[in-house]
Amino acid sequence: xxSGTRPRTPPPAxxxxxxxxxxxxxxxxxxxxxxGPTVRDGAVVIAELTSAADLPYGVGVDTDAGRYRxxxxxxxxxxxxxxxxQSWKNxxxxxxxxxxxxxxxxxxxxxxxxxxxxxxxxxLGVRPxxxxxxxxxxxxxxxxxxxxxxxxxxxxxxxxxxxxxxxxGAVCFCSSMGTGPxxxxxxxxxxxxxxxxGEHLFVVRAGTGEGAEILAGLxxxxxxxxxxxxxxxAVGAAAGRMGRTMRPGSLPDLLAEARGSPHWDDVAARCLxxxxxxxxxxxCFCTTPEDVTDLTGDHAERWRRWDSCFDxxxxxxxxxxxxxxxxxxxxQWLTHKLGTWHEQFGSSGCVGCGRCIAWxxxxxxxxxxxxxxxxxxxx
Amino acid sequence: xxxxxxxxxxxxxxxxxxxxxxxRAETADTVTMELANDDGPLDAFAPGQFAMLTAYGIGEVPIxxxxxxxxxxxxxxxxxxxxxxGAVTRALCGAAPGAVIGVRGPYGTxxxxxxxxxxxxxxxxxxxGLAPVRPLVHAVLADRSRFxxxxxxxxxxxxxxxxxxxxxxxxxxAGAQVAVTVDRPAxxxxxxxxxxxxxLPQARFDAGHAVAFVCGPEIMMRFTAEALIRAGVAPARVxxxxxxxxxxxxxxxxxxxxxxxxxxxxxxxxxxxRVAHLLTVREL
Ligand SMILES: Cc1cc2nc3c(=O)[nH]c(=O)nc-3n(C[C@H](O)[C@H](O)[C@H](O)COP(=O)(O)OP(=O)(O)OC[C@H]3O[C@@H](n4cnc5c(N)ncnc54)[C@H](O)[C@@H]3O)c2cc1C
Ligand code: SF4
Ligand code: SF4
Numbered sequence: 001x002x003s004g005t006r007p008r009t010p011p012p013a014x015x016x017x018x019x020x021x022x023x024x025x026x027x028x029x030x031x032x033x034x035x036g037p038t039v040r041d042g043a044v045v046i047a048e049l050t051s052a053a054d055l056p057y058g059v060g061v062d063t064d065a066g067r068y069r070x071x072x073x074x075x076x077x078x079x080x081x082x083x084x085x086q087s088w089k090n091x092x093x094x095x096x097x098x099x100x101x102x103x104x105x106x107x108x109x110x111x112x113x114x115x116x117x118x119x120x121x122x123x124l125g126v127r128p129x130x131x132x133x134x135x136x137x138x139x140x141x142x143x144x145x146x147x148x149x150x151x152x153x154x155x156x157x158x159x160x161x162x163x164x165x166x167x168x169g170a171v172c173f174c175s176s177m178g179t180g181p182x183x184x185x186x187x188x189x190x191x192x193x194x195x196x197x198g199e200h201l202f203v204v205r206a207g208t209g210e211g212a213e214i215l216a217g218l219x220x221x222x223x224x225x226x227x228x229x230x231x232x233x234a235v236g237a238a239a240g241r242m243g244r245t246m247r248p249g250s251l252p253d254l255l256a257e258a259r260g261s262p263h264w265d266d267v268a269a270r271c272l273x274x275x276x277x278x279x280x281x282x283x284c285f286c287t288t289p290e291d292v293t294d295l296t297g298d299h300a301e302r303w304r305r306w307d308s309c310f311d312x313x314x315x316x317x318x319x320x321x322x323x324x325x326x327x328x329x330x331x332q333w334l335t336h337k338l339g340t341w342h343e344q345f346g347s348s349g350c351v352g353c354g355r356c357i358a359w360x361x362x363x364x365x366x367x368x369x370x371x372x373x374x375x376x377x378x379x
Numbered sequence: 380x381x382x383x384x385x386x387x388x389x390x391x392x393x394x395x396x397x398x399x400x401x402x403r404a405e406t407a408d409t410v411t412m413e414l415a416n417d418d419g420p421l422d423a424f425a426p427g428q429f430a431m432l433t434a435y436g437i438g439e440v441p442i443x444x445x446x447x448x449x450x451x452x453x454x455x456x457x458x459x460x461x462x463x464x465g466a467v468t469r470a471l472c473g474a475a476p477g478a479v480i481g482v483r484g485p486y487g488t489x490x491x492x493x494x495x496x497x498x499x500x501x502x503x504x505x506x507x508g509l510a511p512v513r514p515l516v517h518a519v520l521a522d523r524s525r526f527x528x529x530x531x532x533x534x535x536x537x538x539x540x541x542x543x544x545x546x547x548x549x550x551x552x553a554g555a556q557v558a559v560t561v562d563r564p565a566x567x568x569x570x571x572x573x574x575x576x577x578x579l580p581q582a583r584f585d586a587g588h589a590v591a592f593v594c595g596p597e598i599m600m601r602f603t604a605e606a607l608i609r610a611g612v613a614p615a616r617v618x619x620x621x622x623x624x625x626x627x628x629x630x631x632x633x634x635x636x637x638x639x640x641x642x643x644x645x646x647x648x649x650x651x652x653r654v655a656h657l658l659t660v661r662e663l
Contacts, residue, residue, distance in 0.1 A: 099392050100387070100390075100392055100393045100394075101387065102393075102435065102481075108477070108479060109396045109398070109479050110396045110435055110479055110481065111396075112387050112393065113387030113388050113389045113390060113393050114387060114388055114389070114390040114392055114393055115386070115387060115388075116386035116387060116388045140630075141631060144629060144630040144631075144644065145629065145630075145644075146391040146629050147391075148392075148631040149390040149391060149392050150392070151631075256638075259660050259663070260660070285631075285633055286632060286633030286634065287626070287627075287631070287632050287633070288626055288632070288634075289438070289439060289626055289627070289632075291433070291435070291436055291437055291438045291439070292436065293435065293436030297435075297436060300435040300436045302392075302433075302439070304632075307626075307632075307633075307634070309633070314624070314634060315623070315624050315634070316624055317622060317623065317624055318464040318465060322623070322624070322662060322663075323662045323663075324662060325662060327662075328661070328662035328663070332636070332663075335638075336636065339639075340636070340638055340639040343639035344636075344639060344640075344641055
C-alpha cells in the first residue's frame with residue numbers, strides 16, 4: 001500500500017529502546033490499560049503491561065508445523081518473536097464474556113442490561129498481520145445491522161501501536177496474504193525495531209492525531225532519511241523470509257469447486273478435530289451462549305464462550321448435528337476461512353499469521369492442504 | 380455462580396421482557412402463545428422473520444412469528460407457535476400466562492410477498508413449518524383480490540400433529556384451497572395420506588405464473604421445491620425458509636452457516652435457486 005494514501009502526518013521520528021518505558025508510562029497516565037506481549041508459561045502471550053520491563057526482551061521463537069519454542073536471542077529485541085498462541089482476539093473478543101445480566105423486579109418482570117464499558121485499551125506491539133486480523137473482526141462483529149456489544153465495548157477507543165515485522169517465522173505467510181510485514185494504516189503509532197551493532201532503536205510513525213500527541217511527549221528525535229530507509233529495508237527483507245506461501249489465485253472458487261474433493265478424507269485421517277486451530281486463529285469468532293441463574297431464579301446471566309466449528313455440537317439441530325464427520329468439519333473451517341468469508345464479510349478470513357500451523361498437534365498446514373486440493377482438482 | 384458486580388446499559392444483546400398474555404395448546408407438544416409489552420420496544424416484524432426468545436436462566440432460541448400485528452411500526456404483541464423438542468422450547472411451551480419471556484428481534488429476511496402480486500400463490504408447509512407461513516396466509520387473505528388462485532398444502536406426521544386446525548377450516552372458507560395430508564393415518568382420519576408434494580396435482584394454480592412459499596423440514600422443502608419446478612414454477616419464484624443452529628440471531632455467533640450464507644442474516648427466507656446446489660452437498 002502506498003504511504004501517500006495516509007493523511008499527512010509528522011515525519012518519522014526516532015526513539016531509543018529505553019523510551020519504551022516512557023511510552024508505556026504515558027499510555028497508563030492517559031488512563032489506558034496497556035496490553036502487550038510478555039512471557040508466561042513458556043510462550044509469548046498478551047497480557048496487561050504495567051511497565052515496558054514486562055516486554056519479552058531478547059526472546060525469540062522457533063516455530064514449525066506443530067511446533068512452538070522460545071529461544072534466547074543474541075540481542076535485546078523487544079519484538080523479535082513471531083506470533084504466539086494468543087492474539088488480540090483474546091483481549092477484544094475474550095474466550096469467556098458476560099453478555100448481560102438481569103434481576104427479577106417486584107412485578108415479576110426482568111430488568112437489566114449489558115455490562116457498561118470500564119476500560120480503554122492500548123494495544124502495544126500489534127503486528128501488521130494481527131492489525132489486519134483486527135480489521136477482519138471489525139467487519140464481522142461491527143459491520144452487520146447491529147454491532148456486537150461485547151466486542152465494541154472492548155474495541156471502541158483502542159489506541160493501537162503497531163510494530164512492523166522484521167522477524168517472520170517458519171509458519172508465516174502474511175506477505176502472500178497481502179497483510180504484512182509492513183503496515184501503512186489502522187494504527188495510532190507504528191514502530192519499526194532496529195537492533196544491530198549494539199544499537200537498539202525504533203523508527204516511529206504517527207497515524208492519527210492522538211498518536212502524534214503521544215509521540216510529542218516522548219524523548220524522540222527526528223529520523224534521518226538513512227535510518228528510515230534501513231527500517232524499510234528490514235521490513236522488505238522480512239517479506240522475502242516467510243516460511244510459507246499461500247497459493248495465488250481465487251481461493252473462493254477453488255474451495256467451492258472442491259466441496260466433493262476426495263482430499264478432505266485425507267485431511268480427516270490426520271485431523272483430531274481438537275479445534276486448536278480455531279482457538280489460536282486471530283479471526284475465528286464463533287461463540288456459544290451459556291445461560292445461568294442463581295438458586296432463587298431471580299438473577300439471570302448470559303455468558304458466552306468461544307466455540308469451534310470442529311465441535312460436534314456446533315451444528316446441532318433438533319435431531320442431530322449437520323456436520324458429523326471430521327471431513328465435513330475440516331472442510332467447513334478451511335472453506336469458511338479462505339473461501340466463503342469473502343462473500344460473507346468482504347475479505348479473506350485468513351491473514352497469514354501461521355498460528356494454526358504451529359498449534360496444530362497433527363502439524364496440519366493449511367497452505368499445503370490448499371496446494372493438495374488444487375492438485376487433486378487439477379488431476 | 381460466576382457473578383460480577385457491574386453497571387448495566389441497554390443494548391442489542393439484551394432480551395426485552397414480554398409477558399405471556401394467552402396460551403393455547405395446539406397439539407400434545409406444541410403451544411401457541413401471545414406475548415405483550417405495551418411499550419412496543421421492538422421494531423415491526425414482517426411475515427417470515429423470527430425473534431430470539433429467552434427462557435431466563437435456560438437459554439435462547441430462534442422462533443418465527445406465527446402471526447404479525449403491527450401498530451405504528453412497533454411490536455406490542457407477538458404470537459409464536461413453539462414445538463417442545465428440547466430444554467428451551469420445553470420451558471417456553473410451559474410458560475403460563477403472566478410469565479415473562481425475553482425477546483430480541485426482528486431478525487432475518489421476510490417472505491417476499493410483493494413478488495406474488497397479481498400471481499397465483501402456492502404455500503406448502505410441513506409440520507411446525509405451518510407456523511412461519513401463517514402470517515403469510517393472513518396477509519394473502521387480507522388482500523385476497525391482489526392474487527390469483529391461492530393454494531395451501533399442509534402435511535403432518537399424524538392427524539394428532541396437525542396444528543392450526545381451526546385456521547385451516549377458516550382459510551378454506553376465505554378464498555384459499557386448503558389440502559391436508561398425513562404421513563401416517565390414525566383414528567378416524569379419512570383424508571389424504573402421503574408426503575406433501577403428493578398434494579400438488581390436486582391443487583389448482585397456473586405454474587407458469589405462480590409464486591411458491593415452502594416451509595418445513597429441509598428434505599421436505601427440497602422435494603417440494605423440485606416437484607414445483609418440475610410442474611413449471613420458475614426456480615427463482617420458489618421461496619423456502621432455512622433452519623440452522625442459531626445462537627444469536629444477528630450474525631455474531633457463526634453457527635448458522637450454509638456455505639456462503641449466514642442463515643440468520645441472508646435467510647431464513649431465500650430463493651430456492653440460490654441454495655439448491657448447497658442443499659445437495661452432504662454435511663455442508
Ligand atoms: C429461523 C428459525 C425459525 C424457527 N421457528 C420456529 C417456530 O416458529 N417454532 C418452533 O417450534 N421452532 C422453530 N424453530 C426451531 C427452534 O429454534 C428449535 O426447535 C429450538 O432451537 C430447539 O431448542 P431447544 O433448546 O428446545 O432444543 P435442543 O434441540 O435441545 O437445543 C437447541 C440448541 O441448543 C443447543 N444444544 C442443545 N443441546 C446441546 C448440547 N448438548 N451441547 C451443545 N449445544 C446444545 C444446540 O446448539 C441447539 O441448536 C426455528 C428455527 C429457526 C432457525
Ligand atoms: S487461518 Fe491460520 S494462518 Fe490464517 S489467520 Fe487463522 S491462524 Fe493465522
Ligand atoms: S487441523 Fe489441527 S488444530 Fe485444527 S482441529 Fe484438526 S488437528 Fe486440531
